[in-house]
Amino acid sequence: xxxxxxxxxxxxxxxxxxxxxxxxxxxxxxxxxxxxxxxxxxxxxxxxxxxxxxxxxxxxxxxxxxxxxxxxxxxxxxxxxxxxxxxxxxxxxxxxxxxxxxxxxxxxxxxxxxxxxxxxxxxxxxxxxxxxxxxxxxxxxxxxxxxxxxxxxxxxxxxxxxxxxxxxxxxxxxxxxxxxxxxxxxxxxxxxxxxxxxxxxxxxxxxxxxxxxxxxxxxxxxxxxxxxxxxxxxxxxxxxxxxxxxxxxxxxxxxxxxxxxxxxxxxxxxxxxxxxxxxxxxxxxxxxxxxxxxxxxxxxxxxxxxxxxxxxxxxxxxxxxxxxxxxxxxxxxxxxxxxxxxxxxxxxxxxxxxxxxxxxxxxxxxxxxxxxxxxxxxxxxxxxxxxxxxxxxxxxxxxxxxxxxxxxxxxxxxxxxxxxxxxxxxxxxxxxxx
Amino acid sequence: xxxxxxxxxxxxxxxxxxxxxxxxxxxxxxxxxxxxxxxxxxxxxxxxxxxxxxxxxxxxxxxxxxxxxxxxxxxxxxxxxxxxxxxxxxxxxxxxxxxxxxxxxxxxxxxxxxxxxxxxxxxxxxxxxxxxxxxxxxxxxxxxxxxxxxxxxxxxxxxxxxxxxxxxxxxxxxxxxxxxxxxxxxxxxxxxxxxxxxxxxxxxxxxxxxxxxxxxxxxxxxxxxxxxxxxxxxxxxxxxxxxxxxxxxxxxxxxxxxxxxxxxxxxxxxxxxxxxxxxxxxxxxxxxxxxxxxxxxxxxxxxxxxxxxxxxxxxxxxxxxxxxxxxxxxxxxxxxxxxxxxxxxxxxxxxxxxxxxxxxxxxxxxxxxxxxxxxxxxxxxxxxxxxxxxxxxxxxxxxxxxxxxxxxxxxxxxxxxxxxxxxxxxxxxxxxxx
Numbered sequence: 001x002x003x004x005x006x007x008x009x010x011x012x013x014x015x016x017x018x019x020x021x022x023x024x025x026x027x028x029x030x031x032x033x034x035x036x037x038x039x040x041x042x043x044x045x046x047x048x049x050x051x052x053x054x055x056x057x058x059x060x061x062x063x064x065x066x067x068x069x070x071x072x073x074x075x076x077x078x079x080x081x082x083x084x085x086x087x088x089x090x091x092x093x094x095x096x097x098x099x100x101x102x103x104x105x106x107x108x109x110x111x112x113x114x115x116x117x118x119x120x121x122x123x124x125x126x127x128x129x130x131x132x133x134x135x136x137x138x139x140x141x142x143x144x145x146x147x148x149x150x151x152x153x154x155x156x157x158x159x160x161x162x163x164x165x166x167x168x169x170x171x172x173x174x175x176x177x178x179x180x181x182x183x184x185x186x187x188x189x190x191x192x193x194x195x196x197x198x199x200x201x202x203x204x205x206x207x208x209x210x211x212x213x214x215x216x217x218x219x220x221x222x223x224x225x226x227x228x229x230x231x232x233x234x235x236x237x238x239x240x241x242x243x244x245x246x247x248x249x250x251x252x253x254x255x256x257x258x259x260x261x262x263x264x265x266x267x268x269x270x271x272x273x274x275x276x277x278x279x280x281x282x283x284x285x286x287x288x289x290x291x292x293x294x295x296x297x298x299x300x301x302x303x304x305x306x307x308x309x310x311x312x313x314x315x316x317x318x319x320x321x322x323x324x325x326x327x328x329x330x331x332x333x334x335x336x337x338x339x340x341x342x343x344x345x346x347x348x349x350x351x352x353x354x355x356x357x358x359x360x361x362x363x364x365x366x367x368x369x370x371x372x373x374x375x376x377x378x379x380x381x382x383x384x385x386x387x388x389x390x391x392x393x394x395x396x397x398x399x400x401x402x403x404x405x406x407x408x409x410x411x412x413x414x415x416x417x418x419x420x421x422x423x424x425x426x427x428x429x430x431x432x433x434x
Numbered sequence: 435x436x437x438x439x440x441x442x443x444x445x446x447x448x449x450x451x452x453x454x455x456x457x458x459x460x461x462x463x464x465x466x467x468x469x470x471x472x473x474x475x476x477x478x479x480x481x482x483x484x485x486x487x488x489x490x491x492x493x494x495x496x497x498x499x500x501x502x503x504x505x506x507x508x509x510x511x512x513x514x515x516x517x518x519x520x521x522x523x524x525x526x527x528x529x530x531x532x533x534x535x536x537x538x539x540x541x542x543x544x545x546x547x548x549x550x551x552x553x554x555x556x557x558x559x560x561x562x563x564x565x566x567x568x569x570x571x572x573x574x575x576x577x578x579x580x581x582x583x584x585x586x587x588x589x590x591x592x593x594x595x596x597x598x599x600x601x602x603x604x605x606x607x608x609x610x611x612x613x614x615x616x617x618x619x620x621x622x623x624x625x626x627x628x629x630x631x632x633x634x635x636x637x638x639x640x641x642x643x644x645x646x647x648x649x650x651x652x653x654x655x656x657x658x659x660x661x662x663x664x665x666x667x668x669x670x671x672x673x674x675x676x677x678x679x680x681x682x683x684x685x686x687x688x689x690x691x692x693x694x695x696x697x698x699x700x701x702x703x704x705x706x707x708x709x710x711x712x713x714x715x716x717x718x719x720x721x722x723x724x725x726x727x728x729x730x731x732x733x734x735x736x737x738x739x740x741x742x743x744x745x746x747x748x749x750x751x752x753x754x755x756x757x758x759x760x761x762x763x764x765x766x767x768x769x770x771x772x773x774x775x776x777x778x779x780x781x782x783x784x785x786x787x788x789x790x791x792x793x794x795x796x797x798x799x800x801x802x803x804x805x806x807x808x809x810x811x812x813x814x815x816x817x818x819x820x821x822x823x824x825x826x827x828x829x830x831x832x833x834x835x836x837x838x839x840x841x842x843x844x845x846x847x848x849x850x851x852x853x854x855x856x857x858x859x860x861x862x863x864x865x866x867x868x
Contacts, residue, residue, distance in 0.1 A: 021723045025581045031648065031771035032580060032763065134724035136578020144570020146466060147459045147744035272730060275709045289455045290568035290741035293731035296706060297724065307724035310581035322758035329466065337465035
């Protein structure tokens with residue numbers, strides 16, 4: 001009987017998930033692989049003891065004990081953040097350990113260094129849990145869709161942001177109120193910045209783009225806008241137009257350049273992504289061979305993420321047992337075939353837009369505003385006015401045909417400069433129909 | 435540079451898909467695997483010549499030439515049906531060839547014989563394309579969700595049936611009319627029996643259950659009802675109750691026994707499976723570690739299915755190149771751990787039901803019918819009556835709480851025996867909330 005020894009750094013939520021998954025599935029994994037997966041050691045800086053179930057697992061406060069333990073085959077890093085996670089992973093690789101991590105922040109910034117080090121030492125780096133929680137999205141992209149040029153990536157990749165938008169949509173509650181409730185329920189962290197400002201989603205998009213296109217995409221390549229400025233009124237208008245507002249990661253592969261953006265997006269209500277609600281994730285790919293595929297499931301959480309980490313551990317364990325390390329390249333393409341991305345400048349983006357203009361309800365205002373859109377080549381598809389026959393400001397809402405970001409920004413500047421406009425115009429991009 | 439030589443039996447729709455996928459993705463696959471995948475030979479009984487792009491591929495009318503060719507590594511069987519597909523596959527295995535097939539009908543009936551032969555010769559059998567067309571559902575189940583006990587399988591696995599039901603739902607058109615239109619458009623075959631009677635869906639469910647549970651499930655284990663008796667009126671009533679009617683494959687793993695059924699099912703309109711429309715498939719699993727995951731995409735078609743077949747070819751090619759054949763067991767569990775299923779008797783099934791009773795609109799009729807339900811322990815959740823104040827028969831429609839199939843059949847027999855009931859009662863099962 002073969003044995004694979006796992007050393008875990010970080011016994012937080014996901015760490016516990018992995019530990020319990022390996023424990024509960026021990027017999028099943030043996031029946032599937034002929035191998036016993038043993039959690040040999042746990043390093044956690046703050047922990048005094050492990051739960052009773054893990055009596056045969058060694059606990060240490062020093063991650064280096066795990067990294068240097070000659071008996072350990074796979075080091076699982078689940079502490080998150082940049083340092084000391086980066087150092088631990090690099091040292092583990094240096095010591096010839098295979099590594100599994102869920103650390104999207106680290107990979108989207110220092111991925112290149114880590115994957116180069118791993119290639120040099122011929123060890124594996126598994127990161128299924130870094131995107132889409134329990135959904136096997138990395139494996140689908142690297143293996144299931146191997147015979148495809150990926151044309152698009154579109155997805156809801158952050159459960160917290162999607163939970164907040166879903167609550168706002170269902171109950172009309174303002175952002176701040178839903179956020180506080182989400183924090184109370186444990187759906188949002190005390191510092192929710194990464195989740196609500198789209199940064200976590202951008203981390204994940206960078207990872208997906210890298211393996212989908214064979215390009216070294218970094219966090220800094222991605223234009224990011226969050227959801228904190230979304231107001232219930234825009235969600236209501238979106239509904240009237242037949243749309244839902246979702247925080248989407250969107251990338252289109254133009255061949256010589258690639259789009260890379262994360263922002264609130266109006267999605268047609270019949271679209272599969274519009275039906276992904278609550279804390280769930282939905283990630284879709286369009287491949288030139290397969291067409292459109294979407295994977296849906298829990299994007300976070302102790303056991304779902306533990307499931308993905310365990311899948312990586314098993315994958316690497318099989319490769320150890322069969323002597324076929326790096327049978328599938330870590331980043332899908334062989335290292336020598338991964339190039340540098342040219343990112344489509346945001347100014348060149350072309351998509352339909354939603355605008356909410358706040359203006360005094362005076363005769364001729366609509367004509368002036370539509371005149372400005374016309375001057376910038378922006379064609380209106382439909383308009384709604386929330387008029388009140390008074391001198392109070394009203395909302396005039398537009399849905400446009402496809403326009404360039406460049407012209408849109410100029411048009412908004414012109415509109416917001418009008419005396420009759422009493423608040424900045426709100427702009428939300430629509431999902432391109434394709 | 436490594437080379438993998440593929441021999442293809444059957445140059446029909448899916449065969450062409452594989453051939454074009456391997457051609458178009460040749461350079462990409464080389465960049466991902468370091469291996470060139472070559473379509474060496476095609477056998478097709480009816481073909482006189484291959485398209486010009488395949489000038490370096492040998493064409494034969496005799497599949498045995500491919501099966502016995504010592505240069506061929508992987509034999510791809512895409513002729514479908516029982517014979518001669520079974521004989522070709524067994525001979526290929528006998529000759530030490532790895533096999534890839536999309537033949538769900540064959541695997542769900544003769545899978546055991548084929549997988550046993552493959553295990554004996556230590557060759558691989560890939561069958562990703564047999565379920566869910568281009569969606570990498572088999573790989574997700576065998577690898578991505580490896581650390582899970584699968585509790586449920588639920589899915590829309592036949593694009594033709596789903597297309598027909600979607601058209602009936604959107605336009606209120608009767609079944610026969612939509613079927614003829616689907617045949618005209620090429621969405622349904624000249625003989626649509628397998629698709630509309632649920633048999634194709636049952637083939638796929640048998641395969642999924644086998645790998646999900648580690649049990650040898652056969653087509654004959656599955657209770658199958660098709661959609662040909664679904665009427666627009668039931669779709670309309672379902673909508674009023676907040677449901678969509680879908681042809682679902684459903685299996686629940688009770689541990690000591692497993693449900694195995696395919697039938698029209700009322701799915702709550704908020705459920706992800708209710709939003710899978712047209713010719714698409716949606717297949718969901720519930721794992722004890724991960725929770726609910728769904729995969730969505732094109733369930734059929736030349737290129738989507740070609741994508742899945744190509745993924746299997748690449749997977750096996752990697753194993754050949756790295757010398758790790760059967761790194762992942764063909765049926766997920768190692769052969770010695772695959773057991774015999776005990777199928778839950780359909781009579782013991784418990785779920786909510788929809789009934790449409792056709793009765794003369796006389797005083798006291800409702801009381802008699804609800805009395806019969808009560809006698810059989812069936813509790814009504816809601817009722818709608820389409821009364822017309824006349825002697826004409828009317829529809830009385832019920833949605834029940836969970837009841838056993840056994841009692842439901844007795845109740846229907848009692849109701850249909852009433853003088854006032856002028857047509858057989860229609861019964862549609864609801865998706866269990868879980």
